[in-house]
Amino acid sequence: MKKVHVTTEDITKCQLVKAMLEKDYAQHQTIQLLARQVGTNENKLKVCFKQLFKKTIHSFVTCIRIEKAKELLEYSELPIDTIACKLGLDHSNLIKQFKRHTGYTPREWRHIKSNNDKVHV
Incomplete structure (x- = not known):
């Protein structure tokens, strides 16, 4: 994955997704749904999440x-x-x-x- 410019807003959205996943780990949530819930697109979410947390959403x-x-x-x-x-x-x-x-x-x-x-x- 290529590096993208990560804004403060992107970091906040990724942290929100991280918190959602930690709380609802038993739920199978698609990246599309997660991105929609925090108001970003799938690709940006995947790339930013990996940059911030050093893991893909799935591996997290x-x-x-x-x-x-x-x-x-x-x-x-x-x-x-x-x-x-x-x-x-x-x-x-x-x-x-x-x-x-x-x-x-x-x-x-x-x-x-x-x-x-x-x-x-």
Whole structure:
């Protein structure tokens, strides 16, 4: 992606999109819809977001979902299917994304974390 001139208004719009994604990470929102909601065009939003946050919008949402999955796996007994649903993903997509980001499946992550807690007790 090429660099574009980023105005203060563009930064504000990107920060608003970032806040929206952090709040509604389980919702599948298109870039077109996000751009419309903040009053900019898709290309400008994509380029500015990447320049400001060093991630694409898609990878940003994926990282949020993985972090939430880690928390839920570590601090709850919820089944992995339920966790996937809470994150706006299906079971297989959660497993694939989780393994890509952490190197572990959700089940392996939960097992490792529960064993770590037992060692520190």
